[in-house]
Amino acid sequence: MPEPDARIVACPQCRKPAQWRADNPxxxxxxxxxKLIDLGxxxxxxxxxxxxxxxxxxxLPE
Known part of the structure; x- marks a missing residue:
């Protein structure tokens, strides 16, 4: 369940909702x-x- 102050964004890879929080690694x-698919x-x-x-x-130096 999302925290009340968590911003929900679309995952750049799969477009599923993702919480934008400091504790989301x-x-x-x-x-x-x-994250690993994107890195690849x-x-x-x-x-x-x-x-x-x-x-x-x-x-080269000028």
């Missing part, structure tokens, strides 16, 4: 399973932050 996910998607590069690809010369 998986927030914003509903479970450890959904980042590791497999199925998720990406949009932007320009890095230039190979960006790290």
């Amino acid at each position: 998986w927030r914003p996910f509903c479970s450890e399973r959904c 998607d980042w590791a497999a590069e199925r998720h990406a932050i949009p932007g320009d690809p890095p230039n190979e010369f960006d790290d």
Whole structure:
């Protein structure tokens, strides 16, 4: 049962309701399973932050 002050959000992975509370170790996910699926998607590069690809010369001193 949700706490009265708990905010309910949709799990980013499965869209089920999840409680946004300090004692929810998986927030914003509903479970450890959904958190690990999302982590695997980042590791497999199925998720990406949009932007320009890095230039190979960006790290060289001027």
